[in-house]
Amino acid sequence: MKLYTFPEAPSPRRVHLFLAEKGLSPEQVFVDMRKGEHLTDDFAAIHADCTLPVLELDDGTRLSSCAAICRHLESVQPEPALLGATPEARARIDDRDRWVEMNGMLAVMEGFRNSLKGFKDHALPGRRPVAQIPELAERGRRRFDWFMQDLDGMLADHDHVAGDGFSVADITALVTIDFGLRGMKMQMPDNAGALRAWHERVSTRPSVRQG
Incomplete structure (x- = not known):
């Protein structure tokens, strides 16, 4: 897994806290939003909406919503159950x-x-x-x-x-x-x-x- 992120921004922070609770440490690619790197052609080729975070799976699938990313991480590491156990x-x-x-x-x-x-x-x-x-x-x-x-x-x-x-x-x-x-x-x-x-x-x- 590879996480495109800018930890200071709220949506990436949500995923970082989720990762920390799970004890997971995927590869990270820092995209500096303060410098507008998320608005470049290079990043638009990765995610057309130009938002962060983006989680790239091993098969190349890219997830860009916090809900989808957290659901995938929960399937990878079920404990602790942050999305519910029942x-x-x-x-x-x-x-x-x-x-x-x-x-x-x-x-x-x-x-x-x-x-x-x-x-x-x-x-x-x-x-x-x-x-x-x-x-x-x-x-x-x-x-x-x-x-x-x-x-x-x-x-x-x-x-x-x-x-x-x-x-x-x-x-x-x-x-x-x-x-x-x-x-x-x-x-x-x-x-x-x-x-x-x-x-x-x-x-x-x-x-x-x-x-």
């Missing part, structure tokens, strides 16, 4: 992970890409020019705040995002929270005690600390 757990984790992506990660990307000067004409991933829309930046900030409040409510009765055990949904949520707070210079809601406790607890995991 049909019920797998469905619950898939559901929560998707919820985090839709309500959290996409909100952060909306706010981040539509506000930073470095993303001028790149408000959406890829090489096609897409203008920034300031109103979307503000909407992204509001959505991220709502996401944190809703996630706090979910964590009030559970130790983890998809129940009582650590899963890929926690990885996606952690990366989303860290990226949103840093990238949009926001803070957790003052009354989000359960969210703060979860964040502190998950941030002490060896996979997170080493990353």
